[in-house]
Amino acid sequence: MERKITFTQAMWLLSLLVLLITIAYPLAVLIYKSLFGERGFGYAYKVIASDPNTWVYTFNTVKLAVIVTFFAVIIGVPLAFLVVRTNLPGRKVVRFLAVLPFILPPYVSAIAWIQLAAPYVGYINRIWNGLGGSGNLVNIYSFPGLVLVMTLKFYVYVFLTVAAALEQMDPSLEEAARMSGSGPFKVAKDVTIPLVMPSIASGALLAFVATCANFGIPALIGDRARYYVLTTRIYSTLSIPDIDRAIAYSLILVIITGFALLIQKRSFGRKRYTTLTGKTVRPAVIALGRRKGLVALFVFLFLALTSVIPLLSLFFSAFLKNLYSPLTSLSSFTLNNFKFVLLEDETTTAALKTSVFSAFTASTIVTLFGALLAYMIVKTNVKGRLFMDWLSSVPYALPGTVVGVAIILAFIKTPIFNTLWIIPFAYFIRYLSYGVRTTVGSLLQIDKTLEEASLMCGANWLTTMKNIVLPLIKPGLIAAWILVFMPTLSELTVSIIIYPPNHPTIGVATYNLMEEGQYTAAYALSAVVAVVVILVQLAVNRITGKMGARGL
């Protein structure tokens, strides 16, 4: 027993040190530098106070997020209702298509929409001109274009939270209302909507935060529309370089998103709705009746337009020799774009290696270290474990751009900076909470008596870990690994800020190809990313499905 205590203490010390160095220190430096910047005391705050552009960017960020959130609710709520509570045909397909734009990296969605709806060369405008229309029918490089792409990306938050709430709702409440003589609309108004209201609000706040923190879409679409938001301005001020201004913008962004997340957590995060009975009753399904076909047509048309066509035309574009050659001639198509990005171009081939290496390293370390932290949080009563839990979750709650700035400030003078290792290091910081949260979930399900039984039978602590705990949390560990590997493989937001110039990531390389005007190469690389992401997601769905069957 003596050995267990010392071992735990050693692990405790190690974990605390790692968390302090990788998370607390960069955040402390960020706050410190905002006070005592490169250009003197309080420069960052002087920037905020004196530069009217600061308020333009802040206003733009909030305005965009509010409008995107509004449309996210308009689309997400009815769609969730149709999928969960009606006899809409093909509900599984609807669910998959709704989530599809969400699993793609934001920059891939932006690129898909750009090649579809860019002025002059976008397919929509080419078809429009071909039909005799003049000028541009649509222009993705505009505020509505920006809202469109971001809404289609983030309405999933509303859709998923509302769908979950609808699924868990106790149908007897509605039945009671119906039995009391209420019509279907009155039931919806009096019972269903009030019950899912908290979920709508919760999903809306998540969509709001995601819009504020997103970099890829405003960078690729907003900049061309001269609609600048805080994330894109943080990136460009770092290129001046004007670190103090970047810090000032970062703080504003943290305040906006932090505030929204706080409301979300306070009001909705902890509440378990009383409607959760634990019975797995499927709520009553409303028959759509004669309008069923029409509704289905509308839903599938919407999903085709928003998630299938952009992706298909992206694949199509990836085979184009150049954007201005005629689409009708076979000689306009080539495999060279794929050959170029996968085999020939040194930047993109290096990027593929860098991203695979970084994602693999980060997800492995996050899983191992996350499991260690989770074990201490759940299974021990060491001092400061709640603090450690909280600290590990901070970098994920912050916008990625801000985490990038903090990492620059804290580690630019260390030998790790400007080497390949800074990328997995940054991913570790950003995604640690995935590892912790997932394993905490698995550990909570293991009853303490199992371990106690093992110890009583004479097994020591290590044997107990190996024979009892590890097998039980293994699915959780695998899930954590995949959860980190997926987003880091195509990460852009943090990478673009911290990447060493000779080690770009896939996200950075794609973004740079777009920025340098090598569009066809960018399309090919995005198409590759899209295929990989979708395939991995399908594989994950299978694995997690099996895990679910095993009961863990």
Place this chain on the structure above:
Amino acid sequence: MKKLFVSLLIFVLALGLAGSGCISGGSGTSTSSPSGSETQIRGTIHFYTSIPKDIAIKIADEFQKKYPNVKVEVYRSGASKVMTKLDAEIESGKIIADVVWLADPGNTIYLKNKGVLMKYTPKDADKVPNFAKDPDGYWIAGRFIAPVIAYNTKIIQNPPKKWTDLIDPNYRSSLPSPWNNAEGWVAVPNPLYSGAATAWVYGISQKYGWDYFKKARSMGIVVLKSNGAVKNAIIEGQDPIGVTLDYMVRQSMEDGAPINYVYPEDGTVVIPSPIAIMKTTKNPAAAKAFVDFLLSKDVQELLVQYGIIPARTDVTPPKGTPSIENIPQIKIDWEKLSSQLEDVRNQFSQIMG
């Protein structure tokens, strides 16, 4: 074992000699093939540059053919990114770069003033005009580049002639719809990423004041990242007019793209694009040989094939290019620009934001 190694070495050496003799015999010039002194230079040099990647790699390949024992590692990015990397290397005290070739003297003078450059006068330095060399001998131009007004020949019938046309509402209204009243009728490169764009913005702000950019912004000019991006946007017709580099347009014209350009009547900044050696180089012999090579007739003529105006006066510039003296110029003080790089970028991004 040792015997085998020695005989192998002799065999390789003999092969090398025979090979070099054969090639030089064939071509009649000894400079274009490895000779005794050229095989003696060995090792790796790191070449940091903002010239387009295909050209940089081509040059490195040619050099490696001539100096078979030297490996040239090319790092290519926009001037700002190259400078960020260099700054980080200088800061950490571990400088990897050996030879640096950036777009404009502003950044190179900044390096010179930091005291990290090596003084070196390449073999053919006297063939390069004096205004394109550092008086103290720390850098020398390897080419000339100039921001020009380029346009899509399918869309634009009456191309602009001077910078002021780009802020003239009357000129804009002469364009076909939708560009006569839409944003993005003109695209310019971003000085935050491109050294040449920084020089251009500085030159224009010296001649017309920052008001020029305020007007440009209100007239709907868009800012793209790089000169290459602007060129592509013009060709594709997304932005029918733009500011980009002369040689890029000449290259695309050669490929048959619908693009043409003018050297604006009110003058442009002719940028001597400087080459320098880092003081810290671990391989000065190879670095010097490489810089000599960059200024050799072979490379200078190679640049001409890419539409670039050579630094050497004894190499004929690309067809249809005026001689440098005949290009209307805005002269700028590079020393002054180098001390105001951050200011210029900041001003520009404030106005364009």
